Amino acid sequence: MTNVELKEKIIEYSKEIGIDKIGFASADPFLTLKDRLLEQQRLQYQSGFEEKDIDKRVTPKKLLPEAKTIIAIALAYPSKMKNEPKNKKGERRGRFCRASWGEDYHRVLQNRLEKLEDYIMSLVPEAACKSMVDTGELSDRAVAERAGIGWSGKNCAIITPEFGSYVYLGEMITTLSLPPDTPITDQCGTCNKCVEACPTDALVQGGQLNSNKCIAYLTQTKDFLPKQYRKQIGNRLYGCDTCQQVCPENKGRDIHSNEEFEPDPDIVKPLLIPILQLSNREFRENYGPLAGSWRGKKPIQRNAIIALGNYKEESAIEVLEDLLLHDPRPIIRGSAAWALGQINTERSALSLYRAKETEKDSDIVKEINEALDYITSEVRYAK
Template sequence: MSLKERIIAESQRLGIDKIGFASAEPFTHLEASLKEQKAKGHTSGFEHPVIEERIYPERTFENPQTIIAIALAYPTKIKEKVPRDEKRGMFARASWGIDYHDVLRDRLDKLIDFIKRQAESMEEGAEWRFAPQVDTGELVDVAAAQRAGLGFIGRNGLLITEEFGSFVYLGEIVTNIAFAPDEEVPFGCGECTRCITACPTKALLGDGRMNAQRCLSYQTQTKGMMPEAYRKKMHNVIYGCDICQLVCPYNRGKDAHFHEEMEPEVESVYPKLKPMLSMSNKAFKAQFGHLSGSWRGKKPLQRNAIIALANVGDRSALPEIWRCATEDVRPVIRATAYWAIGQLGVKEPEVWVSRLQECQLLDLEEEAQNELGPAIDRLQAVIDKQGNNTNE
């Protein structure tokens, strides 16, 4: 067996679902697009900041020859039944199970260890070097995976594989070992535009790129105020968004349960919303710390939980939301709570208008001021409408 064949066999033994080999030539075809996206403000800010290092592997790795790309398939359905005891939020499927960064790094490190063991019996092996990357590395993961033949980049900007659709995590190893490259998979979307049509914020540009600032996944990960235009579109998904995946024909029926670490727990990925509002740091870490969706910390998820409670119309949460509005010291949480009260307080508008008007006497931060007035106006409009109906 050749070294490449031995690596492929070992990858299967390690539970790597797809592997491919690509040239480490520069990704010059990405340069104009990446620069345009940045100039237009369409990037999320989570990407590697230096465009040249995303395009030219040699900028961060001496004498790169090959990119070994891997994919791990993740589940799309939960094995346990989700209780209907009270209103729950949801994490998008890509954040289920143990943080995929850790799982991918484990597989990449084990694969590198295997190649290093092979090097011991080969004269040139002493010169071999490796640089694993996962998600936050320099290279564009989907571009590397596409070049390595793992799949094609769909109109939603995600890698679509034949076996698992787009429900895969991607990682790669840059190495100075020269391997024969695998063939790329041709574009397979045809005339289909279902993902573009389904995107609730029209974030997809139609050519595999997106305005990341408009993507709900990005919006759920920000730490400041979520613009009002996105709040109701969240529904009860408090982290991420996978709508563009769920409507994709290539994803129909795809549900891989190959990796125990990726199996979701109900209370982690479908959490009760109300308890999240008063959750301690210790409790947050215990319930969510293993998820990739916890990487931004507690505040964004608590903000999103308040929005989700308003979206699902859970008026039983008003006492907890009022506590956030009056006792929480974080301006974003207080301001979001004011907005939610304006949404949920419509059954008792006089009560909530009175309470919110008392808050106007406080020395409030700008975020809170911006939400408090509109919340009062919304509830006052309900009162006025009820009065008009009575007069009629």
């Protein structure tokens, strides 16, 4: 079998197992990527979730010494849900981004890659392969770009001609020597909508992201949310879709080719107050299958509290007061203090005064005082 024939067989099998797009690239070092990563490091734009060793991120042969080819795959996910629940006063809801709908994509793509690897090994038993999804050393985006899956958009996502940027990416390094595909020319042109629409100006310029300002990153942190970004979080519990929603290439894109990514509306757009009352077991049972659960319960609950503050949801005062008075986690108590200040009623002010009498943590006392100052200033302004 020639390498061309082998490539065709792999492409055909990939369709049979539900891979929406596949591409092939050389395993040469990603030299221009290294320059960009070093610049990101110099500017301190990294999220901290990345592989620390830049050489591993740009040199496939450091991961598989005899590497010759990288096979890139993409699976499309939906942008719209059926029977989306209403968000109304007294029943406020949060939102998980589209990339966290359905089953955790890491598991789904890893399953597809394992099947693909087994097939390759059945054809060429002496081949060696190494697969990864998102958490691996290589840059999924750089691999997909080289393999012709799509172009790298100004929103720092791969944009495919068929599915827009609503795709998950994975790759397999292999010792097989397969004909590479041609990269797709950049199609963004002068469009700058994603950069202009970013709520926190995290897209510094087309294709460069300051991760520390990105809402998708901020929703995954475990510390206090910086005050300057709490309003911009809105009702987001995990991730952010803004730069994808405004992209013209995503207009009308809503792909339902993979059943695993179909969302449960009440899980991905959940009521906020019940989230604050979940036990660890209940959180794992309800949200464990989502990609957005990987950081645990606390960040999701903190974001839910911020969302209730942004909604000025008065029905949440009782549960927020209980968290402020009794929750052992400082981040949750401090976030509850902020939210009560934003709700800005006499009852929320009384809750803050009550907590101030017993709170010992200086950071939380500061949050309480700032919340009370906000209420006072709002009352003064109203007069």
